[in-house]
Amino acid sequence: MLNIGCHLSSSKGYEAMGKEALKIGANTFQFFTRNPRGSKAKKIDPKDVEALLKLAKENEFATILAHAPYTVNACSADESTRQFAIETMADDLERMEYLPNNFYNFHPGNHVNQGIESGTKYIIHLLNTILRPDQTTKVLLETMSGKGTEVGRSFEELKEVISGVNLSDKLGICLDTCHVYDAGYDIVSNLDGVLNEFDSIIGLEKLYAIHLNDSKNPFASHKDRHEKIGEGHIGKDAFIRIINHPRLRHLPFFLETPNELSGYAEEIKMLRSAYQF
Ligand code: FE
Ligand code: FE
Ligand code: ZN
Numbered sequence: 001m002l003n004i005g006c007h008l009s010s011s012k013g014y015e016a017m018g019k020e021a022l023k024i025g026a027n028t029f030q031f032f033t034r035n036p037r038g039s040k041a042k043k044i045d046p047k048d049v050e051a052l053l054k055l056a057k058e059n060e061f062a063t064i065l066a067h068a069p070y071t072v073n074a075c076s077a078d079e080s081t082r083q084f085a086i087e088t089m090a091d092d093l094e095r096m097e098y099l100p101n102n103f104y105n106f107h108p109g110n111h112v113n114q115g116i117e118s119g120t121k122y123i124i125h126l127l128n129t130i131l132r133p134d135q136t137t138k139v140l141l142e143t144m145s146g147k148g149t150e151v152g153r154s155f156e157e158l159k160e161v162i163s164g165v166n167l168s169d170k171l172g173i174c175l176d177t178c179h180v181y182d183a184g185y186d187i188v189s190n191l192d193g194v195l196n197e198f199d200s201i202i203g204l205e206k207l208y209a210i211h212l213n214d215s216k217n218p219f220a221s222h223k224d225r226h227e228k229i230g231e232g233h234i235g236k237d238a239f240i241r242i243i244n245h246p247r248l249r250h251l252p253f254f255l256e257t258p259n260e261l262s263g264y265a266e267e268i269k270m271l272r273s274a275y276q277f
Helices: 014-023 046-058 079-096 116-130 155-164 177-183 191-201 236-244 261-274
Strands: 004-006 030-032 065-067 103-106 138-142 171-176 207-212 253-255
Touching: 004 261, 014 046, 014 261, 079 103, 079 116, 103 171, 103 207, 116 155, 138 155, 138 207, 155 191, 171 177, 177 207, 191 236, 207 236, 236 261, 253 261
Parallel strands: 004 253, 030 065, 065 103, 103 138, 138 171, 171 207, 207 253
Antiparallel strands: none
């Protein structure tokens, strides 16, 4: 079965997200752990989480993906901003244990003018501070498009981070199709080549989730503007190859396309019908 979901609003709570996912034909979903601008997180309602876990079990949900707020910057030049990232993400991970054995994805950060080396060092420091040996959550670094001074624009940059982290078995990668295409990885005409490169640099066993987004911009544009599946420069056929690829087809896929729920439902339906058994 194709494991697929989309980004959902968490404003109505956990069980509501599970029900919404079912309504649009999804068997997983992504949500922000708090307001994407990074404000205070709502307190966990254990009954609500319990209801979601029950629903997910009954409906054979795949792994659920939580997304850190965009505003955290683990490698800011400003110490208090870095400290905020550490506190926010540590708190998120603590709350994620109510929802055990799922994923928590974050953007490595923007080094601004400090250079990639100090940026990488700060991200490693954050991870070495927040990861716990007994946590059940996998923390995923997202592949970035390389706009501005984003860290994570290449497989090598992500590997550098992983290599510096003590509890690196708690770490993995979430590959965003729009981001890697914008970063200059040709998943349209050379998907096998890109996956081989990922495998030799990071190792495909580290790939835990895929963000499925088409791109509004052409190859290697370093822009990061998501488009609906089939309406951008990546194109529908490439997505059908991606979800069916023998090295990817078992992973959970998450849509972050510019859609309302009905648009997500259509994309999920199209992708499910294109998934080969
Ligand atoms: Fe993201
Ligand atoms: Fe993404
Ligand atoms: Zn993006």
